[in-house]
Amino acid sequence: METELEKCRKCADALTPGVNWSASRVRKPDRICSPCNSAAAAVWNRAHPEARQGTQKVYRKNHLDKLASDNNRRRAVKLAALSPDRDEAKIAAVYSLASRLTARFGRPYHVDHLVPLAKGGLHHEDNLVAMRGDYNLAKKDKIIPSVISFFGGEAA
Ligand SMILES: [Zn+2]
Known part of the structure; x- marks a missing residue:
């Protein structure tokens, strides 16, 4: 005896898993x-x-590091600062660290470009650091000489 084709209860079309019916729904x-x-x-x-807005709000709240990472990546692309030899996994780790520091200390941590994108810095893991949000906002687009010398570069 042949199995009868299952039909959609709304439009009565034949249900084909993987075509108009997801396989898991079978x-x-x-x-x-x-x-x-x-x-x-x-x-x-x-x-x-x-x-719907509530769902989006919850998603945004639970994915702050991803959203921040996506934002900075878009900024970097815009400024042609996406370093070709960057390691996306290492970059994601910096954003993840900032997110964990935020949760741990109950105050916002940002991911900062040591050499700002606006000053020719690259979106590359070596140019990224997790920093207290208030410090980052105070730093703005300045290049902090001591930080640069610490990493072996020259102050601009
Ligand atoms: Zn249907």
């Missing part, structure tokens, strides 16, 4: 095709804008 009792599911989700989101 085990779920809710038989609804991907287009009907997307349409229903869009309708729900339009009807509940505050819930």
